[in-house]
Amino acid sequence: MNPYGFYSFILGSPLMLVLVSIFLGRYPISIAEILTLFASPFTGQDINATHFGIIFYVRVPRVLLGALVGGSLAVSGAAFQGLFRNPLVSSGMLGVSSGAGFGAALALILCNDFFYVYPFSFGFGLVAVFLCFFIGRVTGSTQAITLVLGGVIVGSIFSALISFLKYVADPYDELPAIVFWLMGSLSRAEYTQILMAGIPMALGSAGLMMIRWRLNVLAMGDKEAHALGINVNRNRAFIIVCATLATAGAVCVSGVIGWVGLVVPHMGRMIIGNNNKDLIPVTFSIGATFLVLVDDISRLITTSEMPLGILTSLIGGPFFIYLLKQTKGREW
C-alpha cells in the first residue's frame, strides 16, 4: 500500500464509522432529519429540540468517546506487548484495570455518586502501576520480568479487594452498579468526561505515537537496546507512564472493557506487520473503529444496552478467527 493510501485508510476508517454511527440509534430519527439538523446553522431552519439533544448531547459525545477509548486501550496494549516482549500482555497488565475497577467500586460504595467514580478509578489505576514499580524496586531492578510479576500480584490483590467490596456492598443498589460498571459501558458519555478523561488519553496516546519507532529497538532486549544507544530505563518509564495515562483515562470513563487492549494489537500485527512505526497508528485506528462498531451494536440489538465487555469478546472472537484464516498468521 502506498503511504498516501495507507494514511488515508487509517485516518479514514474510524472517521467514516464515527459519522455513520451518529445516524444509528434506538430513537427513531430519519437520515433526512439529521442532515437538516446539521445544515440548520446555514439554512436557518427551525430544529427539533429533542432531536438536537439526542444527536449532539447523546450520540456525538458517545461516539467520540468510544473512538478515543478504543484507540487508547489498543495502543497501550501494543506498546506493552512490544516493551515486555510478550504478545500475551494487554493494556491492563500493570494492574491499571483492576486498580481502576477497585477505585470505581469504592467510590460507588462510599459516595454513591457517579461523579466520584472518575477521579477514584483514575487515581487507583495510577496507584496500581506505582505499586508494580515498587515491587520491582524490592528486587533491586526494574527488569521487565519483575514488572510483569508485580503486575500479576497487584492485579490479583485489587481483584480480591473488588470481590470484598462486592461482598459488603448493598445487594439491591450498589452491587448491580459495581457489576455493571465492571462490564464496561459508554452510556454515561458527556462532554465534560470527554474533556477530563480525554486529556490523559490524548496525552498518553500522543506520547506513544511519538516514541513508537523506539519500541522496535526496545523489543530487541535490554542489552541490545542499550548497545543501540537507547537509555532503556528512561524510555521504559516514559512508555509505561504514557500507556498508564491512556489506559487509566479510558477505564475511568468506560469501565473495564476487555479484549481491546489484548487482541486489537494483534489484528494490527496481522494487517500491517510488527514494525511499531506503522503498527501503533494502525492499532489506534482499529481500536477506535472496533469499539465504535461494537458500541453501535450494543445500542441497537436490545433496548436495555448490552455491556460492552460482553460484546467486545463475542464480536471480536469470531472476527479474530476470520482474520487469522485470511492472513494465515502471516507477519505475526
Added chain:
Amino acid sequence: MALLRVESGTFSFGDAVIFNGVDLTVSKGETLCLLGPNGCGKTTLIDCILGFYKLDQGRIMIDDKPVNTLSPKQIAQMIAYVPQKHGRHFSFSVLDVLLMGRAPYTTFYGSPDASDIRRAENILDSLGLSHLKHRDYTRLSGGETQLVMIMRALIQETQVIVMDEPTAHLDFKHELIVLETIVRLIKERGLTLVMATHFPNHAFYFENQGIPVQVAFMNQQRVNSAGPPSRALTEKNLESFYHVKTCVINHPVPGKGTIKHIIPIQTNSNHEKIKQGQ
C-alpha cells in the same frame, strides 16, 4: 594508538567476583581475540565495555573518554555490539532490524529517514545479501541472523565492534562465511574488533588472513594479554590454559601462503585416565 583501554577493571555480582584487576588495550585497526572457557566472564567484561554494567573499580576508556561518563547514545556512536544469542520475539523485516542500527543517530521521537534506508541497502548490497531485505528475520537461518546482526553493527558506523562469540551455534560452512565476512570488513573498513570466542583457531584464521591480531586469555577472574597468535598460541600455552594437548601445524596452501592451525590431540585428564587404565 589505544582506542579501547580497560584499566585495572574489577567487577562482581554481589559477592561473586567475576573479574579482578583486568588490563586490556586494543589499538586502532587491531583485532582482539578474547579466549576463555564457558562462564569465565567474557560476556560480563563485554557488557562492561558496552557500559551496560558499571565497573566496581578501575575504568574503561574509549577514544580517551571514560565510558561511565558517556550516555548510551554516545557509547553507541563509538562501539557497536553483535550478540552471541539473539532472542527473537517479533517478526521484523531484515530492513527494519538493520535500521535499528541508526538509533544512536535519531532523536527521541524520530525514526530513520530515506538516507538511513539507503545506508542499509548499500550494506546489504556490499555483502551480496540484498535478497534478504524484505525477509522476516525470525525465519532466517542462524548464520543469516548473525550476518544481519553484523550488518546492524556496521550501519551504526562505529570505530569499534564488539562481538560475543559470533559463530556460536553455526554450522561448518556458516562459521566460515561469518569469519570471511568479518575479515573482509576489517580489511575494507579498518575496523577495530573485540571478539570473544571459544576457538583459538579463530585467532590463527585472522592472522593467516594478514590481520593484526592480539590474543588475551581470560580465566579465574584474570585476563592475560599474550600478544599475537604465533607467540600466544603455542602448544605449551594451550596445554597450560585449556589442559589440552595440541599440535600447532604450519601448512603451506598453494595461493594462500603458510597457514597455521591448532589440532587438538587429547585432554590432559583423559590422558591421565588412559595412563591409569594401563
